[in-house]
Amino acid sequence: MEKSLEPIVKVLQEKFGATFEEFRGEVQCMVKPEHIIEALTTLRDAHHFELLSMLSAIDYFPQTSPRFHVIYQLNSLEKNLTLQLRVPVEGESPKLPTSTGVFKTGLWREREVFDMFGIEFEAHPDPRRILNPDEIEGHPLRRDFPLGYEEPQFSFNYEEIDLGKPYAKE
Amino acid sequence: MGVEQKLGNMGVVTTTLEDVVNWSRTNAMWPMLFGLACCAIEMMAAQASSYDMSRFGMELMRASPRQSDLMIVAGRVSKKMGPVLRRLYDQMPEPKWVIAMGDCASCGGVFNNYAIYQGVDEIVPVDVFVAGCPPRPEALIHGVLTLHEKVKADRFIANAAEKK
Secondary structure, three states: OOOOHHHHHHHHHHHHOOEEEEEOOEEEEEOOHHHHHHHHHHHHHOOOOOEEEEEEEEEOOOOOOOOEEEEEEEEEOOOOEEEEEEEEEOOOOOEEEOOOOOOOOHHHHHHHHHHHHOOEEEOOOOOOOOOOOOOOOOOOOOOOOOOOOOOOOOOOOHHHHHHHOOOOOO | OOHHHHHHHHOOOOOOHHHHHHHHHHHOOOEEOOEOOOHHHHHHHHHOOOOOOHHHOOOOOEOOHHHOOEEEEEOOOEOOOHHHHHHHHHHOOOOOEEEEEOHHHHHOOOOOOOOEOOOHHHOOOOOEEEOOOOOOHHHHHHHHHHHHHHHHOOOHHHHHHHHO
């Protein structure tokens, strides 16, 4: 871990009870959902982490508690540091407070997390799908969403796949 | 001293109405700008000076569907873009043709998943498929010439008479 990152991680541990893991110099801190907004605000104001470069999620499907980890990657341009905060959440449609108040870039990133994983963000100014059409049901990047592929059409199964395809006649 | 020579001296040509109409349709077919993804680059290359498509009549590409008669679907069509494509196709006046350029427009290409249409012929009826990822400009021009042959062979008066 970088020397200048150690006091910051210590602050997180004491103030929010965050545990951390380190892998090849990169630090991931697990934070509880109640503390996440405060942690982001502290890191942005007191420790100069101005850039939220990634807001995404991971689905650990067969394991249901926690099922998702929401990941916030923070960069400090002044000090040249990166820090990752992970929020473990569970359940079918978990809810988290929105980070648009802290980082404006959270606006579209949280829409993408909602669209792909189904994690809702409370008090989000524009809660709608961003990448998929509005009408689809389900959230595509979850592990239990069907792959949605079409069987490759070879000559032996040409007719049966042909019957299933919706052709536009006119 | 046949009929053709006599008529030729007078500057008169005899032909059928279908041939004339189809000839004029092929020689001034204006494509609509519909480059969606990487195939659009090859479409631009085909339109530019090295492989000139203007020599085949496609002098300009109209951005408005109301003023074009050929839609070259160049690139992958996602499920979100589908209704837009269909609406633009419906806004084109008859007669209209569609070329599906590239693998993604013909059959979904490398993208076999929930978000991409497996071939644009699920939405609009396609006349010519051009294979390639992306097809070279010469391949696109070959597709255009195949479409010209198809248009020249179109017996629309006979078809209209049959429908009645």
